[in-house]
Amino acid sequence: MQMDDQAVESRRSAENIQVKTNMKRRTTIIVTIALSMIITLVVVAGHAPTGYVQNDWTEPFPAFGIAGNLYYVGSRGLASYLITTPEGHILINSDLEANVPMIRRSVESLGFKFSDIKILLISHAHYDHCAGSAAIKQLTGAKYMVMEGDVDVVESGGKSDFQYGNDPTQLYPATKVDRVLHDGDKVKLGDATLTARLTPGHTKGCTTWTMRVVDVLGLRDVVIVGSPNVNPGYKLVGNTVYPRITEDFEKTFRVLKSLPVDYFLGAHGSYFDLEAKYPRFILGETAFFDPKGYKNFVEDREQAFRMELTKQKGAVKVAD
Helix, strand or coil: CHHHHHHHHHHHHHHHHHHHHHHHHHHHHHHHHHHHHHHHHHHHHCCCCCCCCCHHHCCCCCCEEEECCEEECCCCCECCEEEEECCEEEEECCCCHHHHHHHHHHHHHCCCCHHHEEEEECCCCCHHHHCCHHHHHHHHCCEEEEEHHHHHHHHCCCCCCCCCCCCHHHCCCCCCCCEEECCCCEEEECCEEEEEEECCCCCCCCEEEEEEEEECCEEEEEEEECCCCCCCCCCCCCCCCCCCHHHHHHHHHHHHHHCCCCEEEECEHHHHCHHHHHHHHHCCCCCCECHHHHHHHHHHHHHHHHHHHHHHHHHHHHHC
């Protein structure tokens, strides 16, 4: 009987030790995660937030796998994409500085390490898509690759932007570019290859990214549109700061209409109806497989461009 009591006591002691060990492990994990998030916040807080911010730009959105090794890790309004490979990962769009901790949480919620991001890309050099680049470079050591027409803009923190360079609310931390891209350049990492297509006008180096993914039906073409939008205040006629702006928009629509498309994505969720498609996607539909939606979007944006161009040409004639 005494031996039984001793055995029970010994077992309880062992169980207590195991419980304490497990608690220590959990505590260590929690502390590690908390410290990593604190470091992210400290780095981001090193720069003062700038610019106008729409509510949905900083509103969290569930991270999810789109197809193959392509994932959505952006906010409700600002799109960011993670392309994963065994050799590390590629991130498209750093978004606002305030979004960096959110992007990190999204990446980690999918089971990937934020520190494994090796390459950072952007759609174009406006603060809502690249203000977080300096922080992400500092946190991950990623190589920053930017299209030629936007390099001077990101390296000046927005000061050399043809439209917003003199607007202090549109500026962001200047960030050194590690590789200058040109139209048609390939960005490769592991088994992933992206092609940079110059679609200028919105910015001089606005970039539409294309790649291929494997879904349940086979190999598919993905297009991530940079931006074909003529922003309020853009001068399409007689623009001495950006003389080729009209010709560049024309080029953009030619390029966009020439691309093979299965999966339609873009720099903002609103481009490809993210919020409307996501619930259908969750139910099992291939909602982001949308070549028709892509065609309609490009046609709509080209029509808006042509209407604005006609309006501005008319205004010039009246002035003359």
